[in-house]
Amino acid sequence: MFIDELDRFGAEDVQLCYQCGDCSTVCPHADEVYKFPRKSMRLLQMGLEQKLETTLEPWLCYYCGQCSEQCPRDADPGETMMSLRRWLISRYDFTGISRMFFKSRITEVLAIIAVALLTGAFLIYYGLSGGSISIYDGEGAFLPSTFIHRFDLTIGAILLVFLVLNAIHMWYLVMIKGTPFNVPWWLYLKELYQLPWHFFTQKRYADCEKKREHKVYMPWLLHLGLMLGYVTMLLLVMVFIEQLQAGPAILWRVHIFGYLASVGLIAGTIYFIRSRFKKHYIQYKKSHGTDWVFVTLLFIIVVTGIAQHVFHRTGLYEPANITYVIHLMSVVPWLLRMPFSKWAHLIYRPLAMYFSAVRREALMRQVSILNSYPVVVK
Numbered sequence: 002m003f004i005d006e007l008d009r010f011g012a013e014d015v016q017l018c019y020q021c022g023d024c025s026t027v028c029p030h031a032d033e034v035y036k037f038p039r040k041s042m043r044l045l046q047m048g049l050e051q052k053l054e055t056t057l058e059p060w061l062c063y064y065c066g067q068c069s070e071q072c073p074r075d076a077d078p079g080e081t082m083m084s085l086r087r088w089l090i091s092r093y094d095f096t097g098i099s100r101m102f103f104k105s106r107i108t109e110v111l112a113i114i115a116v117a118l119l120t121g122a123f124l125i126y127y128g129l130s131g132g133s134i135s136i137y138d139g140e141g142a143f144l145p146s147t148f149i150h151r152f153d154l155t156i157g158a159i160l161l162v163f164l165v166l167n168a169i170h171m172w173y174l175v176m177i178k179g180t181p182f183n184v185p186w187w188l189y190l191k192e193l194y195q196l197p198w199h200f201f202t203q204k205r206y207a208d209c210e211k212k213r214e215h216k217v218y219m220p221w222l223l224h225l226g227l228m229l230g231y232v233t234m235l236l237l238v239m240v241f242i243e244q245l246q247a248g249p250a251i252l253w254r255v256h257i258f259g260y261l262a263s264v265g266l267i268a269g270t271i272y273f274i275r276s277r278f279k280k281h282y283i284q285y286k287k288s289h290g291t292d293w294v295f296v297t298l299l300f301i302i303v304v305t306g307i308a309q310h311v312f313h314r315t316g317l318y319e320p321a322n323i324t325y326v327i328h329l330m331s332v333v334p335w336l337l338r339m340p341f342s343k344w345a346h347l348i349y350r351p352l353a354m355y356f357s358a359v360r361r362e363a364l365m366r367q368v369s370i371l372n373s374y375p376v377v378v379k
């Protein structure tokens with residue numbers, strides 16, 4: 002049954018829901034057009050899989066946990082929305098890899114180890130075939146920056162192909178299959194600003210506090226810091242790797258962004274690991290296996306990245322090269338895993354905000370057209 006399948010994605014208590022609607026009343030993001038989480042709970046209880054895959058509601062939830070706190074039946078609607086997001090990621094992914102990872106932690110961990118070992122073997126083979134472990138950059142380097150640049154761009158291109166194809170699939174499901182009225186093309190242009198706006202501000206996360214008496218903005222700020230840190234680092238690595246790797250002198254106009262990004266990544270990673278251990282907020286009470294894989298990999302990337310930088314800048318080139326290999330052994334599976342993991346929400350969430358705005362506008366137009374027809378009273 003569909004509901005049992007969702008159990009594997011983390012939705013364990015859906016059957017407890019008796020549709021009182023308290024969760025939708027308390028939710029800071031639900032409104033007359035997007036009614037959740039009650040509606041999503043209902044669709045799930047009824048096993049309407051085809052309908053659920055075309056909905057945007059799971060992406061409009063930012064898991065503030067207020068609905069779960071309010072639920073009189075402990076049906077945990079907040080966690081159900083989270084599970085639906087995992088499930089949707091697996092639906093958008095046409096390869097089926099995501100589904101495998103979400104359903105089996107062992108498979109995911111083995112795939113990560115396999116990619117890490119292949120990456121390590123390739124880098125060591127390349128390094129030893131033309132360079133020396135005691136040279137960090139330039140002539141005879143173990144991993145010259147020109148080679149790393151090409152390597153990064155190749156991984157980035159693979160990542161982009163999967164993300165774009167999955168995003169197109171998402172668009173098809175929600176805007177074609179799931180929208181039963183006409184959406185004028187120009188609405189896509191009109192609402193386009195929603196994409197960068199939500200991507201760079203995550204403002205909706207901050208809006209989670211709008212109904213609370215005591216507002217706490219720290220989770221939003223740390224989430225934002227983590228996201229901006231990640232994006233900045235990705236950009237630096239893809240475009241400015243040669244400047245980053247030059248040295249040992251520090252190139253401040255490039256490195257300053259790397260340091261700021263590192264601060265965001267460290268703060269966000271420590272916060273999320275600590276929260277998952279302490280479980281002091283309702284949204285961290287349950288952790289899916291993939292959540293632990295996510296924070297563990299990120300932690301290894303951050304620590305090895307900093308260690309490698311310190312070794313390089315202090316002239317310890319052998320440890321710098323070795324740590325660099327270990328760093329890339331965690332970065333490559335991390336990046337390649339992105340389109341199939343929770344981290345894909347970096348793309349799907351802004352897209353969902355954009356699509357939801359377009360759909361809302363199209364719906365309003367439809368309603369006003371219908372209202373404009375004269376009513377004939379006989």
Ligand code: SF4
Pocket residue numbers: 017018019020021022023024025038039042071072073074075076077078
């Ligand atoms: S999830 Fe809980 S609060 Fe929401 S409708 Fe069901 S029983 Fe009511």
Ligand code: SF4
Pocket residue numbers: 024027028029030031037038061062063064065066067068069078079082209
């Ligand atoms: S977790 Fe928060 S945003 Fe998500 S459905 Fe519940 S109340 Fe709404």
